[in-house]
Amino acid sequence: MFATFRVVAGRLPQPDNRDEPQHMRYVKNIFLFFKKWAPKPIEAEQLLQHSKVFCMAPWVHLHALPDGKVYTCGMAATHTNHSIGDVHKNKDLSKAWNSYAMKRIRRNMLTGQASASCKNCYEYEQLCNSSERLQFNQDFKHHVGRVLSTSFWGGLSETSILHLDIRFSNQCNLKCRICNASASSAWREEAIQMGYIQDHFPNVVRATNDEASFWKLYVKLLPHIEKIHFAGGEPLLMEEHYKTLEHLIAIGKTDTHISYNTNFSTLRFRQWASVEQGGAKHTHTSGRSPGHLLWYRYNGKHF
Numbered sequence: 001m002f003a004t005f006r007v008v009a010g011r012l013p014q015p016d017n018r019d020e021p022q023h024m025r026y027v028k029n030i031f032l033f034f035k036k037w038a039p040k041p042i043e044a045e046q047l048l049q050h051s052k053v054f055c056m057a058p059w060v061h062l063h064a065l066p067d068g069k070v071y072t073c074g075m076a077a078t079h080t081n082h083s084i085g086d087v088h089k090n091k092d093l094s095k096a097w098n099s100y101a102m103k104r105i106r107r108n109m110l111t112g113q114a115s116a117s118c119k120n121c122y123e124y125e126q127l128c129n130s131s132e133r134l135q136f137n138q139d140f141k142h143h144v145g146r147v148l149s150t151s152f153w154g155g156l157s158e159t160s161i162l163h164l165d166i167r168f169s170n171q172c173n174l175k176c177r178i179c180n181a182s183a184s185s186a187w188r189e190e191a192i193q194m195g196y197i198q199d200h201f202p203n204v205v206r207a208t209n210d211e212a213s214f215w216k217l218y219v220k221l222l223p224h225i226e227k228i229h230f231a232g233g234e235p236l237l238m239e240e241h242y243k244t245l246e247h248l249i250a251i252g253k254t255d256t257h258i259s260y261n262t263n264f265s266t267l268r269f270r271q272w273a274s275v276e277q278g279g280a281k282h283t284h285t286s287g288r289s290p291g292h293l294l295w296y297r298y299n300g301k302h303f
């Protein structure tokens with residue numbers, strides 16, 4: 001920082017002598033130079049209404065996949081390779097919150113620059129004027145105030161994560177044709193035969209290889225959560241999903257908005273009886289097709 005300051009100061013017009021007005025001009029020039037580069041005040045409302053790249057997701061949300069990779073959102077996870085963290089390397093999910101990649105995305109959004117990880121939202125908007133970005137801005141506009149505390153480099157001192165989309169593993173009982181081995185453990189054998197994965201691919205892929213440490217850090221996020229989305233694998237077969245619900249109940253967070261991607265093939269798992277007891281409000285199922293279409297989609301499974 002000081003080295004840069006010296007280089008810049010050396011290039012500014014030098015005062016002829018040290019009399020007060022010239023000296024003051026010299027100092028003023030230096031300040032003017034830095035002012036040009038200083039962060040502009042954030043116009044949060046303007047961003048929400050007019051920006052083509054601003055999105056609330058990096059200020060409220062994290063998306064974690066069974067392979068441990070963390071993304072700004074599902075859209076970035078599904079269509080790009082731009083992860084912002086890795087739970088296998090760092091068990092603390094919140095480390096992704098202020099990772100270099102996450103800060104760069106926030107900074108891009110505040111300065112009107114496109115991010116490679118968000119290209120699918122831009123394309124959706126061109127095609128149909130609708131996108132995850134617009135949905136995030138709609139759903140979380142009441143939290144736009146937290147954007148104001150973003151540092152010049154994109155860091156956020158507010159570390160509470162309000163919306164979590166978490167996939168603890170790829171454990172699943174079905175092999176739907178729309179799916180693959182990374183999202184369903186049931187596809188493993190066929191995926192090996194077809195050469196998509198190698199023999200050493202685990203039977204079940206888990207987001208963390210140190211569950212106890214992960215859990216300790218994960219539950220610290222829950223008191224602040226407003227929305228949580230469970231998917232997988234099949235979340236209704238995952239112990240972590242039920243333990244999360246139990247924890248939310250224990251800490252009195254029963255107003256948490258809960259949603260699922262589930263195949264609805266089972267509503268019972270071990271000692272847990274029904275999702276309703278956990279407070280589920282919204283579900284998305286892959287089984288919307290009737291009769292023979294459902295049979296085809298679920299790869300021969302009868303219901």
Ligand code: SF4
Pocket residue numbers: 053054055056057058072073074075076117118119120121132133136
């Ligand atoms: S713009 Fe789209 S891809 Fe980027 S963070 Fe927002 S929702 Fe995700």
